[in-house]
Amino acid sequence: xxxxxxxxxGLVKPSQTLSLTCAVSGGSIASGASYWTWIRQxxxxxxxxxxxxxxxxxxxxxxxxxxxxxxxxxxxxxFSLRLTSVTAADTAVYYCARGDSDFDVAFDVWGxxxxxxxxx
Amino acid sequence: QSALTQPASVSGSxxxxxxxxxxxxxxxxxxxxxxxxxxxxPGQAPKLLIYGVFNRPSEISDRFSGSKSxxxxxxxxxxxxxxxEADYFCSSFTTSSTLVFGSGTKVTVL
Numbered sequence: 001x002x003x004x005x006x007x008x009x010g011l012v013k014p015s016q017t018l019s020l021t022c023a024v025s026g027g028s029i030a031s032g033a034s035y036w037t038w039i040r041q042x043x044x045x046x047x048x049x050x051x052x053x054x055x056x057x058x059x060x061x062x063x064x065x066x067x068x069x070x071x072x073x074x075x076x077x078x079f080s081l082r083l084t085s086v087t088a089a090d091t092a093v094y095y096c097a098r099g100d101s102d103f104d105v106a107f108d109v110w111g112x113x114x115x116x117x118x119x120x
Numbered sequence: 121q122s123a124l125t126q127p128a129s130v131s132g133s134x135x136x137x138x139x140x141x142x143x144x145x146x147x148x149x150x151x152x153x154x155x156x157x158x159x160x161x162p163g164q165a166p167k168l169l170i171y172g173v174f175n176r177p178s179e180i181s182d183r184f185s186g187s188k189s190x191x192x193x194x195x196x197x198x199x200x201x202x203x204x205e206a207d208y209f210c211s212s213f214t215t216s217s218t219l220v221f222g223s224g225t226k227v228t229v230l
Contacts (some may be wrong), residue, residue, distance in 0.1 A: 049221060104153065
């Protein structure tokens with residue numbers, strides 16, 4: 001059973017770069033036709049899709065964030081998100097998730113989320 | 121891309137059925153059948169309820185069902201239970217291979 005665990009700094013200063021990692025256990029990134037994804041949720045708000053990377057390495061980004069975001073594989077068991085020039089609007093809980101082709105790209109596995117606050 | 125439109129809140133009494141709508145465009149909900157629904161309890165990560173418009177993961181109760189007509193998808197919860205009180209989000213793949221979520225609906229069990 002695949003499990004995901006996010007890691008992040010917790011607190012980031014405005015204008016800095018936010019770096020997050022997602023550790024994959026119980027399976028590997030290359031083990032299936034999956035979409036490895038980052039999603040965030042601002043306090044009291046809805047879900048916002050940030051980006052996904054297909055298991056073969058192709059990447060897709062939310063058009064509203066595309067200029068500031070990079071998603072990548074670090075190893076066969078970890079993928080990452082970089083978000084540059086952060087502002088208070090980037091304060092959110094960040095989730096990594098797996099979109100599986102067996103589930104029509106729906107997200108069947110989620111990490112517990114990591115809270116990120118942007119503040120000086 | 122704009123968030124899909126959901127009602128902010130829906131309520132019902134135990135045992136009743138409620139339906140949550142998710143309105144999009146021909147570029148997302150109406151463009152294909154990659155529509156999914158998620159349940160989120162406070163402080164928890166979302167949980168997949170429905171994928172491919174109407175399919176349920178094996179562990180999800182058949183009280184949850186999905187459908188779609190044109191640019192609007194719907195989630196119906198039958199036999200409403202106290203544990204169904206949560207936030208619900210729809211999601212759709214788009215014709216640009218991006219993804220968009222709905223604005224979210226808070227379900228209250230009266």
